[in-house]
Amino acid sequence: MTTSPLPGPLVDDTWLAARLDDPRLVVLDATVLLPSPRHDGDHRSASGREGWLRRHLPGSRHADLTGDFSDRDAPCHFTVPGPQALARALARVGVGEGSAVVAYDTGGGIWAARLWWMLRAISVPVAVLDGGLAAWESAGRPLASGDDPAPVPEVTPVAPVPRPELWTDVHEVGAISRGEQPGTLVCALPAAGFDGSVPTRYSRRGHIPGSRSLPGRELLDAEGRVLPAAELAARVGAGLDAADTPVVLYCGGGVSAAGVALALTLLGREDVSLYDGSLEEWSKDPARPLELGGAARPRPEQGD
Structure with missing residues (x-):
């Protein structure tokens, strides 16, 4: 079994910057746009992918919590997918057996924490980037934009071990x-x-x-x-x-x-x-x- 490179459930920008080239690490932006309700029953949400395309951590990919990373057949928004569906969604963004994930967002950390909890619940090694994109940027670290020119690598999907x-x-x-x-x-x-x-x-x-x-x-x-x-x-x-x-x-x-x-x-x-x-x-x-x-x-x- 491969040992996870993660030191715990939270990492800072200094730790991540030193390990961006680690092939075991996959960095995922989990941002969702969720404006405050204007009236009762006003539920508006949108994928954060467009924002990710404009500016993101180098080498990161977007995990869409309004799309593949939610059960869209469920009656509630953001419902966690079943373990196998979640494993397939992870494979589509390059997370497979032996991978460890660092999640971040631009929304105060709650979306990264949501992805962290979902992956933890199927025993995938995962941590949250403390402070998210803002902390990375305030430290003067580089940003990227647009789709990664390299295709998402083919991976062996994780074998989820659910923690009900x-x-x-x-x-x-x-x-x-x-x-x-x-x-x-x-x-x-x-x-x-x-x-x-x-x-x-x-x-x-x-x-x-x-x-x-x-x-x-x-x-x-x-x-x-x-x-x-x-x-x-x-x-x-x-x-x-x-x-x-x-x-x-x-x-x-x-x-x-x-x-x-x-x-x-x-x-x-x-x-x-x-x-x-x-x-x-x-x-x-x-x-x-x-x-x-x-x-x-x-x-x-x-x-x-």
């Missing part, structure tokens, strides 16, 4: 919410999305009853990098501790939640799963309750 424990479905979420099953529901949306004070892309506003709020964007610094370990631990620990287990993360569509999953993984937590359908699926059924209001912090008396 990384996903939680709507029935388990409902049981946790009702107190019928152990677990802690954590919403990764911004505070205004959690309390329902701003428009939502989905049919109804609010959060799943019993949820705590841990906005994913608040786990990043002003440059879009993950907070330093001590600060990250303090921010998370203000409302989530070891007794709050297992942790089930959700957001609107399972994307921002992946950013929180990355942060918790960096802190050493292994009791984390992601509700893929998130509020898009939950809100479709009017029988599933949603709550408005609520504190923006899981435990406000310990807030920061």
Whole structure:
């Protein structure tokens, strides 16, 4: 078995710049365009491929999370494809047996984290570029544009080894919410999305009853990098501790939640799963309750 060249789930631009020529590494831009909703039910999204064509890391390819890297037959946006379909999508961008992936984006890291979680769930070695394209560019590193003149190499598709424990479905979420099953529901949306004070892309506003709020964007610094370990631990620990287990993360569509999953993984937590359908699926059924209001912090008396 080939040893992965990745040092962990997060790499910085210095590490990657020194290894761009490593044939085991495939760098993938996972950017999706997802503007803020103008009114309830306003779900607009588009592939980030055009932006990738304009400027990207040298040698990188685009992983389309609105296309091959989602289950387009599913009723919700961005639904993870089945393991074999995901392996085929990876092969089309040059990721095969023996490959390791570095994912990045231009959207604050949530799309790269989403791809990271998807690949982790089929046991493909993968890391996120801390700070994404902005960090790479701010360090004065070169950019490329246009399609790579070299064709995508033929690879042996990965043999996925699924990790189903990384996903939680709507029935388990409902049981946790009702107190019928152990677990802690954590919403990764911004505070205004959690309390329902701003428009939502989905049919109804609010959060799943019993949820705590841990906005994913608040786990990043002003440059879009993950907070330093001590600060990250303090921010998370203000409302989530070891007794709050297992942790089930959700957001609107399972994307921002992946950013929180990355942060918790960096802190050493292994009791984390992601509700893929998130509020898009939950809100479709009017029988599933949603709550408005609520504190923006899981435990406000310990807030920061």
